[in-house]
Amino acid sequence: xxxRDLLNVVMGIVGRDNCLDDCAVFPCGEQVMVATTDMxxxxxxxxxxxxxxxxGWMSAAVTLSDIASMGAxxxxxxxxxxxxxxxxxxxxMQGAKDCCxxxxxxxxxxxxxxxxxxxxxxxxxxxxxxEHLVRRAGAKPGDLxxxxxxxxxxxxxxxxxxxxxxxxxxxxxxxxEGQILGRAGISAMMDDSDGxxxxxxxxxxxxxxxxxxxxxxxxxxAGIPPAQARELALYGGGDYELIFTIxxxxxxxxxVPATVIGKVVATQSVTVDGNPLEKRGYQHRWE
Amino acid sequence: xxxRDLLNVVMGIVGRDNCLDDCAVFPCGEQVMVATTDMxxxxxxxxxxxxxxxxGWMSAAVTLSDIASMGAxxxxxxxxxxxxxxxxxxxxMQGAKDCCxxxxxxxxxxxxxxxxxxxxxxxxxxxxxxEHLVRRAGAKPGDLxxxxxxxxxxxxxxxxxxxxxxxxxxxxxxxxEGQILGRAGISAMMDDSDGxxxxxxxxxxxxxxxxxxxxxxxxxxAGIPPAQARELALYGGGDYELIFTIxxxxxxxxxVPATVIGKVVATQSVTVDGNPLEKRGYQHRWE
Numbered sequence: 001x002x003x004r005d006l007l008n009v010v011m012g013i014v015g016r017d018n019c020l021d022d023c024a025v026f027p028c029g030e031q032v033m034v035a036t037t038d039m040x041x042x043x044x045x046x047x048x049x050x051x052x053x054x055x056g057w058m059s060a061a062v063t064l065s066d067i068a069s070m071g072a073x074x075x076x077x078x079x080x081x082x083x084x085x086x087x088x089x090x091x092x093m094q095g096a097k098d099c100c101x102x103x104x105x106x107x108x109x110x111x112x113x114x115x116x117x118x119x120x121x122x123x124x125x126x127x128x129x130x131e132h133l134v135r136r137a138g139a140k141p142g143d144l145x146x147x148x149x150x151x152x153x154x155x156x157x158x159x160x161x162x163x164x165x166x167x168x169x170x171x172x173x174x175x176x177e178g179q180i181l182g183r184a185g186i187s188a189m190m191d192d193s194d195g196x197x198x199x200x201x202x203x204x205x206x207x208x209x210x211x212x213x214x215x216x217x218x219x220x221x222a223g224i225p226p227a228q229a230r231e232l233a234l235y236g237g238g239d240y241e242l243i244f245t246i247x248x249x250x251x252x253x254x255x256v257p258a259t260v261i262g263k264v265v266a267t268q269s270v271t272v273d274g275n276p277l278e279k280r281g282y283q284h285r286w287e
Numbered sequence: 288x289x290x291r292d293l294l295n296v297v298m299g300i301v302g303r304d305n306c307l308d309d310c311a312v313f314p315c316g317e318q319v320m321v322a323t324t325d326m327x328x329x330x331x332x333x334x335x336x337x338x339x340x341x342x343g344w345m346s347a348a349v350t351l352s353d354i355a356s357m358g359a360x361x362x363x364x365x366x367x368x369x370x371x372x373x374x375x376x377x378x379x380m381q382g383a384k385d386c387c388x389x390x391x392x393x394x395x396x397x398x399x400x401x402x403x404x405x406x407x408x409x410x411x412x413x414x415x416x417x418e419h420l421v422r423r424a425g426a427k428p429g430d431l432x433x434x435x436x437x438x439x440x441x442x443x444x445x446x447x448x449x450x451x452x453x454x455x456x457x458x459x460x461x462x463x464e465g466q467i468l469g470r471a472g473i474s475a476m477m478d479d480s481d482g483x484x485x486x487x488x489x490x491x492x493x494x495x496x497x498x499x500x501x502x503x504x505x506x507x508x509a510g511i512p513p514a515q516a517r518e519l520a521l522y523g524g525g526d527y528e529l530i531f532t533i534x535x536x537x538x539x540x541x542x543v544p545a546t547v548i549g550k551v552v553a554t555q556s557v558t559v560d561g562n563p564l565e566k567r568g569y570q571h572r573w574e
Contacts, residue, residue, distance in 0.1 A: 009377050010376070010380055010399070014380065018393075018395050018396065024395035029315060029316030035395065035410075035412065038367065038398050041400070044402075076322065078410055080324045080326040082326055090300065093296070093297055107305060108313065108322065109311035111326050111408075112290050113326040113327075113328070113571060115331075116404065119402070121367050123324055123365055
């Protein structure tokens with residue numbers, strides 16, 4: 001039983017339409033508001049060596065990344081903190097605040113709770129003009145598949161390449177890039193927090209098409225043997241890059257460094273160099 | 288160190304204005320949106336004997352109560368669930384959905400996570416016309432202090448009066464009453480989830496006045512010795528009634544059964560029958 005199996009349970013109760021994107025969407029005046037929530041824990045998300053400030057930064061960043069992936073501007077964050085040790089609180093709050101300030105959002109509310117381990121739940125709210133909203137659905141055969149930045153660096157730290165500490169400990173959500181892409185005619189977008197492979201399978205589940213990757217085009221983290229770097233890029237979790245599809249005529253997008261890694265195809269399959277891409281990456285599992 | 292001490296730490300980082308009400312408030316078209324988040328846990332909030340459905344119901348209800356206390360109509364709920372046992376999920380989600388449906392809200396998003404104990408974080412969003420928004424600040428000397436329903440029943444269950452199971456296990460947020468009160472000219476409002484005493488001290492901290500209670504007017508839970516019922520009403524947690532202040536000329540409010548339990552006074556003090564009211568109730572504490 002993994003988190004994608006459980007998502008099917010949730011879809012049966014709250015409706016499939018409320019589970020398809022990185023954020024929920026509803027009208028707010030003449031714009032639309034996007035909303036998303038994320039739960040992080042000391043044992044599963046805040047790796048040993050992370051400071052309280054970094055735990056707070058990461059907690060805000062993962063939620064701001066979901067907002068970025070809809071093409072929206074982050075506006076507000078609510079933060080619920082479960083604390084085993086009250087002395088963590090100031091660092092966590094300062095980290096979350098600094099991340100919000102960096103990306104244009106404000107902490108407007110929260111909850112404090114006694115709990116067995118540090119647990120932080122951030123809920124982010126963003127705004128976007130309706131015509132610039134980007135969803136996971138919308139990819140069309142012939143579109144290019146692109147990614148910002150260099151994927152696999154967060155997982156590389158976990159595999160011992162400690163030069164990538166900042167990628168894992170202080171992720172930088174692609175807030176500026178998401179908004180530019182939303183105005184540039186892209187057809188679909190999400191973040192790659194569970195790895196490129198799972199992200200593409202998630203995209204396929206809401207699009208009537210598939211994806212063909214060319215492994216020679218994957219941007220690879222420096223200082224790692226290429227075969228391992230390719231593995232990290234495809235299956236590693238903890239990155240917050242944006243994966244998007246875009247009509248060829250709209251690419252490149254000024255102000256958004258990105259790499260074309262494949263194309264959208266008419267068949268419902270995800271391949272790399274013509275072979276099926278393994279459906280694995282970062283997942284929660286239960287017995 | 289208790290949760291109100293820690294709130295002072297948070298105020299120092301995110302600003303006092305973002306910590307004063309049951310909900311945050313921001314513009315949304317021609318109305319204002321209110322937003323609030325609450326974290327609940329198996330060991331501290333979901334008492335033994337509660338079903339998964341009731342845990343989900345309670346998780347939604349506590350957040351809808353915060354929205355009600357601003358005079359707003361609940362619209363949307365996001366729900367993050369940390370699970371030790373995945374088999375809890377369907378019950379929790381169904382309970383939360385049924386509570387939302389009962390009170391006019393919709394679950395629009397969430398997160399699922401593996402965790403050491405069942406932890407549910409709900410974030411609620413509501414809408415209200417700006418002129419009908421009610422805050423904690425606004426009480427004026429001479430106003431009446433009122434409460435809906437009969438406080439102390441949830442704590443009574445914890446103290447062995449098991450006829451009050453529904454009050455604790457399936458709290459009914461005063462959503463309808465909150466919106467009527469918001470249109471009826473009341474001056475301040477909050478819910479009494481930590482007990483009447485702590486609620487009045489919270490109200491005093493944002494109002495330049497105090498409160499004088501008359502214990503003979505407290506509505507008391509039936510079947511409990513009066514002295515104990517009075518204690519439960521003043522200091523018990525887990526209720527979701529609305530405490531509000533209202534100019535005498537506006538009382539009673541049609542459609543909202545409530546009891547006058549005291550009045551707003553010019554001095555910054557909280558008294559019961561002329562004596563200082565103890566500042567205690569439901570609080571999280573850390574060593």
